[in-house]
Amino acid sequence: MSHGSHDYADDPRNRDILIYINGAMKRREEATVSVFDSGFVLGDGVWEGLRIVDGHPAFLDAHLDRLYEGAKAIAMDIGLDREALTGAIYRTLAANQMHDGVHVRLMVTRGLKRTPYQDPRVVIGPATIVIIPEYKNPLPETAERGLKLFTVHVRRGYPDVQDPKLNSHSKLNCITACIQAYTAGADEGLMLDPHGFVATCNSTHFFIARKGEVWTSTGQYCLGGITRSNVLAVCREAGIAAFEKTFSLTDVYGADEAFVTGTFAGVVPVREIDGRVVGDGRRGPMVERIQSLYKAHVARDIAARKARSLSA
Structure with missing residues (x-):
């Protein structure tokens, strides 16, 4: 079945990727967040997709502008400044020895909740930051x-x-x-x-x-x-x-x-x-x-x- 412009060929290397979760690198099968996380409970968060070309994310400044503006609009503290978040992206690429033909999903949620409830004030920890890099190219x-x-x-x-x-x-x-x-x-x-x-x-x-x-x-x-x-x-x-x-x-x-x-x-x-x-x-x-x-x-x-x- 077609998946539109997001069609891609599966790459076996993605089975062994390391995923960034709040500063730690986790293997794919270990990369999980809590059922009390704001993103899981209510979809409370913002995200970006990044295309990696020759070792660098294309148009990173514009993507970070949109991410931080979105976080500000929903009164969410990402917890890392732009320089630190940029460093986390590059560190994730380095940990996976990725250079090209890579798509990155950068996700930030409001973090862990005390109970599954809408009010943002029941969050009991910092934002959850996840960086998923995958070998993924659009089909020619x-x-x-x-x-x-x-x-x-x-x-x-x-x-x-x-x-x-x-x-x-x-x-x-x-x-x-x-x-x-x-x-x-x-x-x-x-x-x-x-x-x-x-x-x-x-x-x-x-x-x-x-x-x-x-x-x-x-x-x-x-x-x-x-x-x-x-x-x-x-x-x-x-x-x-x-x-x-x-x-x-x-x-x-x-x-x-x-x-x-x-x-x-x-x-x-x-x-x-x-x-x-x-x-x-x-x-x-x-x-x-x-x-x-x-x-x-x-x-x-x-x-x-x-x-x-x-x-x-």
């Missing part, structure tokens, strides 16, 4: 063949209900969207905002190309995506007109090309939406160009981080 055919999307009934909600800007552990609305999409035979769910306009997908951000322009949603009802913002930046640098705007499914069905973005797979074409073939059903020239621009952008970020680490 995903970037070429593309995805099938299905517009789901589950909406991206107003920020006064649950702010879509928070990359929280509480992802049930996205999970129900995912269920509806794969039940309908699609790879991922296309989600609308409360007004019926296109917002995002259940685990990626959504773009269309029309008449030489690139469109994505206003961003009001989706996570502040790192790859999303990088794609907008590289398009504008390359002279491609790129807009954050309101648009409907009619605009989507008439698009020349469509694609999704995310940390794991980067830029992935979309070949079909709600049974309608996008373009000629194959990766188009705009998507192929943006994939190349984004790859170069990643390389520049990694080169800059390597230069900073050598001069430190």
